[in-house]
Amino acid sequence: MSSKLENILAAACSHTDEVIKPNVDAWNEAGVWPRDASDKAGDLGLTGLYAPEEWGGQGFSLGDGIQVYEELGKGDGAYAFTLSMHNICTYATCGFGTDAFKDKWARDLTSGRKLANFALTEPQSGSDAANMYSKAVINDDGTWTINGAKAWVSLAGEADIYFTVVKTSDEPGHKDMAMIAIPANAKGVSFGPRYDTPSYEFLPLGEMHLDNVVVSEDNIIMGVGTGLQGSLMAIDIARVSIAAGCCGLIESALDTALAYSKNRKMFKGVNLDLDGIQWMLGDVATDLVTSRLLYKAAANALGTPEGPLLAAHAKRFVPDAAVNAANTCTQVMGCMGLLQSYGMDRLSRLSQMLRIVDGTTEISRVVIGRALQKRAASLPDIPVPKGFGEK
Numbered sequence: 001m002s003s004k005l006e007n008i009l010a011a012a013c014s015h016t017d018e019v020i021k022p023n024v025d026a027w028n029e030a031g032v033w034p035r036d037a038s039d040k041a042g043d044l045g046l047t048g049l050y051a052p053e054e055w056g057g058q059g060f061s062l063g064d065g066i067q068v069y070e071e072l073g074k075g076d077g078a079y080a081f082t083l084s085m086h087n088i089c090t091y092a093t094c095g096f097g098t099d100a101f102k103d104k105w106a107r108d109l110t111s112g113r114k115l116a117n118f119a120l121t122e123p124q125s126g127s128d129a130a131n132m133y134s135k136a137v138i139n140d141d142g143t144w145t146i147n148g149a150k151a152w153v154s155l156a157g158e159a160d161i162y163f164t165v166v167k168t169s170d171e172p173g174h175k176d177m178a179m180i181a182i183p184a185n186a187k188g189v190s191f192g193p194r195y196d197t198p199s200y201e202f203l204p205l206g207e208m209h210l211d212n213v214v215v216s217e218d219n220i221i222m223g224v225g226t227g228l229q230g231s232l233m234a235i236d237i238a239r240v241s242i243a244a245g246c247c248g249l250i251e252s253a254l255d256t257a258l259a260y261s262k263n264r265k266m267f268k269g270v271n272l273d274l275d276g277i278q279w280m281l282g283d284v285a286t287d288l289v290t291s292r293l294l295y296k297a298a299a300n301a302l303g304t305p306e307g308p309l310l311a312a313h314a315k316r317f318v319p320d321a322a323v324n325a326a327n328t329c330t331q332v333m334g335c336m337g338l339l340q341s342y343g344m345d346r347l348s349r350l351s352q353m354l355r356i357v358d359g360t361t362e363i364s365r366v367v368i369g370r371a372l373q374k375r376a377a378s379l380p381d382i383p384v385p386k387g388f389g390e391k
């Protein structure tokens with residue numbers, strides 16, 4: 001591991017211990033995005049992980065930078081997820097943005113002074129992303145006029161810019177899709193009421209309404225025809241980032257259960273002396289080791305032909321392991337696991353949320369299933385013996 005990577009992981013670890021863990025319950029109670037915390041994350045370099053140094057970023061590869069979310073996930077999975085989405089937008093800015101857009105936005109985004117998020121989902125289209133309606137009309141002067149609505153927008157009303165996927169014609173399908181960055185203060189942008197999400201209430205989530213919003217062509221991130229492809233690339237990075245964050249969550253659940261279990265007196269010993277308890281926690285530990293190996297393999301494969309399938313495997317397996325870890329560790333602690341102060345209830349709800357966001361477990365299974373069909377087609381036939389399946 002390079003010393004630069006060691007340093008950023010150490011910085012993420014101290015951000016978790018000093019900023020996230022002591023404050024996350026208060027953040028949830030206040031229901032406000034902790035901008036001072038994300039400013040501090042920016043000062044540590046955590047908001048420009050993959051952006052080149054010339055734009056104020058850290059210049060990490062995806063494979064290295066994604067490990068940061070394992071550290072942040074030990075503090076809070078929703079906070080880790082939000083910074084991961086910001087970093088993906090920053091990566092897209094430096095990799096695909098126009099020169100004018102980079103000049104205007106890149107340094108503010110890499111420093112965390114301004115926050116970005118990604119808006120694909122609409123009220124009628126989640127998994128079926130191609131069923132979207134938000135549409136841009138391309139004007140004679142090159143500007144785009146956008147109308148529509150996005151749903152489940154993270155950092156709704158808090159981010160400074162939204163990387164928004166839109167259609168550019170009335171044709172069904174994705175061939176006309178594009179991605180354009182819409183500043184929050186553009187005329188015609190407004191936000192609906194916040195969704196009520198008690199376990200990550202500090203993350204504002206809601207609808208974004210676009211009413212004749214005019215945006216310069218400088219803000220095109222993925223041109224007409226490449227919007228869905230760009231989104232899928234972003235979602236693959238997000239899937240692996242979520243898996244990394246879930247590993248932090250699993251470790252946090254396991255350590256809380258161990259720290260309690262070793263002291264809980266019962267049957268002339270302690271809870272952790274019981275074989276059944278060791279086996280339960282041992283299974284969580286095995287899942288953690290497996291999950292870590294899987295997300296790191298998937299992170300290193302991003303950008304290669306194997307990337308999407310490994311990202312699907314990671315998103316399928318690791319959040320499920322996190323749900324199981326949170327539930328098992330709660331069970332090990334008995335009624336104490338239900339108290340808010342131990343945080344297990346928050347971890348259970350967060351892990352369930354992480355199974356849904358950025359491509360559900362079932363959508364990952366669809367990706368894996370399609371890859372299996374391809375593999376089956378390349379294998380020699382094993383004929384079904386005569387008479388089987390016939391009347």
Ligand SMILES: Cc1cc2nc3c(=O)[nH]c(=O)nc-3n(C[C@H](O)[C@H](O)[C@H](O)COP(=O)(O)OP(=O)(O)OC[C@H]3O[C@@H](n4cnc5c(N)ncnc54)[C@H](O)[C@@H]3O)c2cc1C
Binds near residue numbers: 360
């Ligand atoms: C906390 C949070 C933050 C989010 N932030 C953002 C954001 O910033 N930007 C953004 O664009 N979106 C965001 N989302 C939206 C998220 O990506 C969607 O919720 C997700 O894509 C699933 O869509 P859906 O909830 O509409 O479920 P639906 O698509 O309605 O699916 C419903 C159910 O059907 C299942 N299903 C779908 N297809 C199949 C199939 N072929 N076979 C079997 N089952 C299937 C799904 O797995 C799911 O269980 C966020 C969501 C959450 C929870």
